[in-house]
Amino acid sequence: MRLVIATCTVDYAGRLAAHLPRAKRLLLVKADGSISIHADGGAYKPLNWMSPPCTLRMEEGRWVVTNAKGETLTIELHEVHGELSHELGPDPGLQKDGVEAHLQELLAANPHVLEPGLALLRREHPTDIGPVDLLCRDAEGRTVAVEIKRRGEIDGVEQLARYLERLELDGRLRPVRGILAAQLVKPQARTLAAARGIAWVEVDYDELRGVGTGRLTLF
Structure with a gap:
């Protein structure tokens, strides 16, 4: 540095x-x-x-x-x-809080709840600017990058957009699209996601854990 x-x-x-x-x-x-x-x-x-x-x-x-x-x-x-x-050395990366980390674990085991036919390829897929939470394949064989947050805000959309830009450089993955998954997606993030061609999903944490009767909504 x-x-x-x-x-x-x-x-x-x-x-x-x-x-x-x-x-x-x-x-x-x-x-x-x-x-x-x-x-x-x-x-x-x-x-x-x-x-x-x-x-x-x-x-x-x-x-x-x-x-x-x-x-x-x-x-x-x-x-x-x-x-x-100053030489900083290797960084262990961001440690997600309990709920966010558990969301990633649950969605990795059940990617189809984000979109029918979605299948997991890899968790924490590395890019040169950081790891993508989930790398998946959709029903049509296209690559899908999933970023998982407790609260979906503009920063989360920007982060996912940067990951998509890096993933598109890999000819083995193109074309790549993105899904922002969160318990709550803020209105500003929804607007920006739509402008960037990124889908968003509000995830019911309790439903994923097998509790309650909430719904998952994909936009």
Whole structure:
């Protein structure tokens, strides 16, 4: 992990063009090759970023990041105020809370409750940006990525969309579609999921455990 605080300008060129004017920012370079640019606000979301696999070329006063699609992120370093590099080592990954972990276990054993004919291929299927909760195959033989949350919110949709983008790079899995499964899916998440072509399912936890008479609803 490398952290650099610098006054910089940033230009992205690819599917569209974007520009960040001169300002003091945090540049974060990770061992997986990704780079992200952060301001002192906006919570955890970067102002711009480049996901791996990508190549970082460091020149005098300038960084140029290029990915396999030919997109580029050019960072002009006007002044470097501080820098820190540290090896973090392997990460054990996010430990889900009891209900979320149990939901994943129950849905892995009964994927058909999410969609008739759905069959499990693998739990915690790895991608270069993190594991997909469930990788499944639908009745028509298509690959389906399932992300499981207690509460389905915008962040969950964004996370699943990123996984789908990475999975689509694997010719053995294409085409890949997604399902967000949660006990409750917020209205904003439903709207974003529809815009991204992602299905969502509200899961009755008690019913999955064999208690109650709630229903599963697929949209």
